[in-house]
Amino acid sequence: MADTDAVSSGTPTAGRFGTFAGVFTPNVLTILGIILFLRTGWVVGQAGLAGALIIILLANAISLLTGLSLSSIATSMNVKAGGNYFLISRSLGLEIGGAIGIPLYLSQAISVAFYIIGFVEAMSVLPFMAALDPQILATGVALMFVVIAYVGADFALKIQYGILAVLIAALISFFAGGWGDISSPTMTASYTEGVSFWVVFAVFFPAVTGIMADSSGRSVLDAEAVLSYASLSQEEREGNWRSTGPRTYLRLASGVDSVLAVTGASRVDLVTHSMGALPSRYYIQNLGGDALVDAWVSLGGPSHGTITALTCRSDACREMRPGSDFLLALNETDETPGLVRYATWRSPCDLVIIPQDSPKLEGATNTATDCLLHRDLPNDTAVYEQVRDWVAANETGAVLTGW
Numbered sequence: 295m296a297d298t299d300a301v302s303s304g305t306p307t308a309g310r311f312g313t314f315a316g317v318f319t320p321n322v323l324t325i326l327g328i329i330l331f332l333r334t335g336w337v338v339g340q341a342g343l344a345g346a347l348i349i350i351l352l353a354n355a356i357s358l359l360t361g362l363s364l365s366s367i368a369t370s371m372n373v374k375a376g377g378n379y380f381l382i383s384r385s386l387g388l389e390i391g392g393a394i395g396i397p398l399y400l401s402q403a404i405s406v407a408f409y410i411i412g413f414v415e416a417m418s419v420l421p422f423m424a425a426l427d428p429q430i431l432a433t434g435v436a437l438m439f440v441v442i443a444y445v446g447a448d449f450a451l452k453i454q455y456g457i458l459a460v461l462i463a464a465l466i467s468f469f470a471g472g473w474g475d476i477s478s479p480t481m482t483a484s485y486t487e488g489v490s491f492w493v494v495f496a497v498f499f500p501a502v503t504g505i506m507a508d509s510s511g512r513s514v515l516d517a518e519a520v521l522s523y524a525s526l527s528q529e530e531r532e533g534n535w536r537s538t539g540p541r542t543y544l545r546l547a548s549g550v551d552s553v554l555a556v557t558g559a560s561r562v563d564l565v566t567h568s569m570g571a572l573p574s575r576y577y578i579q580n581l582g583g584d585a586l587v588d589a590w591v592s593l594g595g596p597s598h599g600t601i602t603a604l605t606c607r608s609d610a611c612r613e614m615r616p617g618s619d620f621l622l623a624l625n626e627t628d629e630t631p632g633l634v635r636y637a638t639w640r641s642p643c644d645l646v647i648i649p650q651d652s653p654k655l656e657g658a659t660n661t662a663t664d665c666l667l668h669r670d671l672p673n674d675t676a677v678y679e680q681v682r683d684w685v686a687a688n689e690t691g692a693v694l695t696g697w
Contacts, residue, residue, distance in 0.1 A: 319454050320454060322461075323454055323458060324503065325501065325502065326461045326465070327409070327501060328408075328412030328415075329501035331464070332415065332416060333497055333498065333501075334498070336497075337497065338479065338480070340483065340485050340494045341483050341485075342479075342480050342481050342482045343479040344481050344482070345482075345491060345494070353495070353501070353502045357502040364381065382395065383395065406436070408500075410432050410435050410439075411432065413435060414431050414432045417431065542573045543576055543577050546583075550562050550587075560586075563588055563589040563590075563685050564589070564590045564591065566595055567593045567594060567595070568593070568647075569610060570595065571595025571596065572596065572597070572613060572614070572620070572621075575624055584631060588634065589634070589635040589636075589637070589685050590634050590635065591681055591685065592637070592638040592653050593672050593681075594644055594646070594653055595638065595652075595653045596614045596647050597621075597625070597629075597652055598625065598652040598653075598654075599614055599615055599621050600614055600615075600616070600649075600652055601616060602648055603615045629657060629658070630656065630658050636657065636658035637658055637661070638659070638660050638661065639653070639661050639662075639663055639677055639680070639681065640652075640653040640662055641662070641665065641666040641667070641671060644667070644668045646668035646669075661680065663676070663677055
């Protein structure tokens, strides 16, 4: 059996939602938000036209520098799930990333209430909305967001087209309505008690943070990789986390055959993450993969199910539910059949695979990592070195990653 170098590629996946739906539209919607429509007049009234222009220039200068830094970092790595947190933690270290990531998460959670309050305030100018209790209206909006989030990102991104059309109409109305009566602007500041330049700046600054919606949404733009990009056709690259069943197994088999053809090796090493453990195990057990796989690795794979799969409705989720027919059949006899070498890595802090012992297989080398999030398992240096050294021991196959 020939030893070969790993066949892999850092080429990012094709955009799942595209530049317009996944990047441009959410970015513009964040910029054209409640601050622009509800507080810009207040900013001019407090800081004067000159002060307001200075605030706008200063805020946009910060946003520009952030965008340049974002571009510089993103060109040197493949940005994965986590968006801003991923960029910070991979650039400044996990310690700083965690220290910033926690308040970043809290700020994003709080921003939901921020936008809902702004929406309710804007709707209160309508006569039939003004008669409603603002708290009841805000609660209804929050519940509507829950439904949209449950249905999925695809649905949410379709809704934003309608919102964008409304905002464009609002801007046209804003400029068209001002031509008949133009008042002389107040050039100098006239701050009320307790308000200063920096207070006004802090109120306005969220209006220029639309770039954060872009970087945070980076993870939803990428379709899930199925196999090494060096070995897959364009049609095979279109698989995502909802894929399941015979088509997925055949895609894996095709990928294995491609790698063997390219490298000349007689066996491959499969390195899987998350639900990739399940179709790869099925391939080994039922489709003759045991004759072509030398080593099999699972990073946080739901080999015995995860209760988080109860929250989604795709076929893949149903397979990952504890006690599913698929898992019962997969684990019914030998969990590590054939001459394949098996190893699993699991994290005690994995919030996606619950229980955290689900990745363990009888007859495999089972390793518990430090406290890592589910998405960080394939990116952690220590885990990488452990997997590399384990796979290299008695190596006979070409490495196939991405599952």
